[in-house]
Amino acid sequence: MTGAVNPGSVLTVEHLTVRFGGLTAVNDLSFDVRHGQITGLIGPNGAGKTTVFNCITGFYKPTTGLLTMTHQNGKSFYLDRMADFQVTAKARVARTFQNIRLFSGMTVLENLLVAQHNMLMQASGMSVAGVLGLPAYRHAEDGAKERAAEWLKRVNLYDRADDAAGELPYGAQRRLEIARAMCTDPVLLCLDEPAAGLNPRESAELNELLLSIRESDKTSILLIEHDMSVVMKICDHIVVLEYGQKISDGTPEQVKSDPRVIAAYLGVDDSEIESKPEIAELVSEAGAEIPQHKEGGRS
Amino acid sequence: MSKPQDSTPSHTRKLFLGALLVAVVALGLFGPLLGLKTEQNMDNQLVLLFRPWHAIIAILACVAAYLVIQAIKIAAAHREATAKPVAAQPSALGKYLAPGGLSFVFIYPLLVILLVGTSGIPKWVDNFGILILIYVMLGWGLNIVVGLAGLLDLGYVAFYAIGSYSYALLSLHFGWSFWLCLPVAGILAAFWGILLGFPVLRLRGDYLAIVTLAFGEIIYLVAKNWKDFTGGGAGISAPRITFFGIKFDGTPDGFAAWLSWVLSGITTTFGFDPVTIPPAPWYRTMFLYYVIVVLALMTAWVTLRLRRLPVGRAWEALREDEIACRSLGINTTNTKLTAFACGAFFGGLAGAFFGARQGFVDPEGFKFIESAIILAIVVLGGMGSLIGVALAAVAMQGGTEILRELDFLKHIFGDDFKPELYRMLIFGSAMVIIMLWKPRGFVSVRQPTAFLHEKKAIGVDNVKEGHG
Known part of the structure; x- marks a missing residue:
């Protein structure tokens, strides 16, 4: 598909099916997320993208199917059999939300400290050493603060570390949510529409950030996105869903020219797509506007 | 202006x-x-x-x-x-409130003796001081559950009852002293807190409130009806508090005799005459007062410590957004259970103290209205704020007691006017007015638990109340 040497899968989704009552939200979906790559999950509204995310991160239990997370050291985890918090704590899958879920009454720094909960909890000796104020815990907390400060610098929020997260502008909240997810030290980072509501400049910054996460943190990324300027520029590999089924899977170039994808988004024929370079914009808008599915809530 | x-x-x-x-x-x-x-x-x-x-x-x-x-x-x-919009900063008043209040709490009984003499001790130290401090401690305990973790608990008095009965029953059957029973009562209450926590883990908001309310009623009804075990409505006697084994009475082994012996030992060493301290009932009251001060301060200290630990931050994060918590790998089940257990532990300690103060435990002290009062203290104080909760306890408990002193109204309304009948009416209106004036309680800023550059209080608009 990418043509490169297969670097090995970090997440394998096999025959994933999710039914809510009579509605089949995801139908027999299989795909791979490769190690060290950015994988995009796209599709029209209601295609089941967020449902797939919720299965990967343990919030939903799949009706059938197998979700396997494989770390570089060979350890593997069956995500569909784990509680949601264990998916993050043990299998090290972190996620962000389509509608931002920050701890708005806590400071930016505190948000990042909460993300390092499990590490700090261990250092505090299940709170006993912490209550007694032993130095081991203080060192751990200083370390956690340093890590948080490092991430705040990377997402350009260092100066606002002591402000309430709820006071930040929208774009900054999106960045903070990514930084918070990264503070859990994930192997796979799942982003649900990270560019939604961002202006073009912020969108470009987001691209830089995600590329730097792939390069310097060696974290693989799976992202849902409607903004084609993000998807086509940074994704190594794209999976397209429609009505809960995979209709295309490959590099951005392959997906872009796949007639089934074009039909799903626009319902127009190939020649029109190829003749107009600005079609990418149209594609993203159509993805956001055409109501194609009866599944109302996407989360 | x-x-x-x-x-x-x-x-x-x-x-x-x-x-x-x-x-x-x-x-x-x-x-x-x-x-x-x-x-x-x-x-x-x-x-x-x-x-x-x-x-x-x-x-x-x-x-x-x-x-x-x-x-x-x-x-x-x-x-x-x-006014130009300024970030919520602690005012000068807020800065001196905690140390000032703390010093006042320590010298308060001495002030009472100075101003009204020892005859005022039963009223001003026992009825006012000790009672208010019990509610301060209960408020601080419930604050962990409601204020920090955002779990609405309407049955908190159950843990208070469990603490009291644990003390009374353990000392009745095993002859354990107060100081041994105190931690055991706390641990038993915490255990029941976890037991209550399990079935309500999946519940939120109103549903959680109803189940906790029912739990409070169950404990009350069990205490009232299980006559063989709890003595039913007649109650059971609990031994009075001792000064580390020395009783507060006039016997030769009593506290007065012991104190005379200690002081005489000091004075005779320096060549003065031996002194004799006459036995008096208020020594116990004074001792009780300082015991509850220490217990309440311990609650505050542990709460302050826990807030800065991962578990405390997880409680607050749980109040802000439970789903985000789980997405960060936080075990919300354990987090909720620890909040219930910690809150219940301090409720149990306060209960054991209450038993030792009364010398008697009966179910009537553990009715729903007590839970409601404690919850009102937490809400009125500003959820999560220790100083606010303490102020609210003073206002609620002190206020209702002060309103007993309304005899001057007879000069206005005539001699057949009974001011005590209007006590709760005045009190209710005062609460309505306070909530209009300060909808999020006395202290409506949140102090962050960590900072990089400078500590800034967070305005209440961003802080969530929790959904249960």
Whole structure:
């Protein structure tokens, strides 16, 4: 598909099916997320993208199917059999939300400290050493603060570390949510529409950030996105869903020219797509506007 | 502060119309309620008495209250319009409130002795000081569950009851002393907190509140009806507190004799005459006072410590957003259970102390109204704020006690006026007014638990109340 040497899968989704009552939200979906790559999950509204995310991160239990997370050291985890918090704590899958879920009454720094909960909890000796104020815990907390400060610098929020997260502008909240997810030290980072509501400049910054996460943190990324300027520029590999089924899977170039994808988004024929370079914009808008599915809530 | 734009004709007119409306409603209410009275005459007939002044005073009071509230609102709107927006900073008052209050708590009994003498101790130290401090401690305990973790608990008094009964029963059956029973009572209450926690883990908001309410009632009813075990409505006696094994009585082994012996030992060493301390009942009261001060401070200290630990941050994060918590790998089940257990632990300690203070435990002290009062203290204080909760406990408990001292009203309303009948009415109105004035409690800022550059208090608009 990418043509490169297969670097090995970090997440394998096999025959994933999710039914809510009579509605089949995801139908027999299989795909791979490769190690060290950015994988995009796209599709029209209601295609089941967020449902797939919720299965990967343990919030939903799949009706059938197998979700396997494989770390570089060979350890593997069956995500569909784990509680949601264990998916993050043990299998090290972190996620962000389509509608931002920050701890708005806590400071930016505190948000990042909460993300390092499990590490700090261990250092505090299940709170006993912490209550007694032993130095081991203080060192751990200083370390956690340093890590948080490092991430705040990377997402350009260092100066606002002591402000309430709820006071930040929208774009900054999106960045903070990514930084918070990264503070859990994930192997796979799942982003649900990270560019939604961002202006073009912020969108470009987001691209830089995600590329730097792939390069310097060696974290693989799976992202849902409607903004084609993000998807086509940074994704190594794209999976397209429609009505809960995979209709295309490959590099951005392959997906872009796949007639089934074009039909799903626009319902127009190939020649029109190829003749107009600005079609990418149209594609993203159509993805956001055409109501194609009866599944109302996407989360 | 001048506010010319507030006294425009339209404002005055609005105020006048509002006052008129209030007066009409008050007339409808108080006219029949206070203005008319039925009395039996000598022939056993009911006669209707007219008391216009009672009604008029009540109506005028309502109008005055309306005008005061409007004035506060206008002033606040004016301040908001003119003042430049500043971040919520701790004022000078807030800075000195904690150390000042703490010193006052320590010298309070001495002040009482200085001002009213030892005869005032049962009333001012026991009824005021100790009672308020018990509620401060209960408020701080419940604050962990409601204020920090955002779990609405309407049955907190159950843990208080479990603490009390644990102390009474353990000392009755095994002869354990107060100091041994105290931690055990706390641990037993925490255990029941976890037990309650399990079934309610999946519940949120109103549903959680209902189950905790039921739990409080269950404990009350068990205490009342399991006569063989708890003594039923008749209660059971609990031993009085001892000074590390020394009883507070007039016997040769009692506290007075012991204190005389200690002090004489000191004075004779320096060549003075031995002293004799006469036995008095207030030594125990003083000791109880300082015990509850220490217990309450321990609650505050542990809470402050826990807030800065991952578990405390997880509680607050849980209040802010439970789903986000789980997405960060936080085990929300354990987090909720620790919140319930910690809150219950301090409730249990307070309960054991209450048993030792009363010397007697019966179910009537553990009715639902107690849970409601403790919850009101937490909400009134500002959820999550220790100083706010302490102030609210003083206002709630001290306020209701102070309102017993309303005899001066007899000069206004005549000798047949019974001020104690109006105690709860005044108290209720005061609460309504406070909640209008400070909808999120006395202290409505949140102090962050960590900072990089400078510590800034967080305005209440961003802080969530939790959904259960």
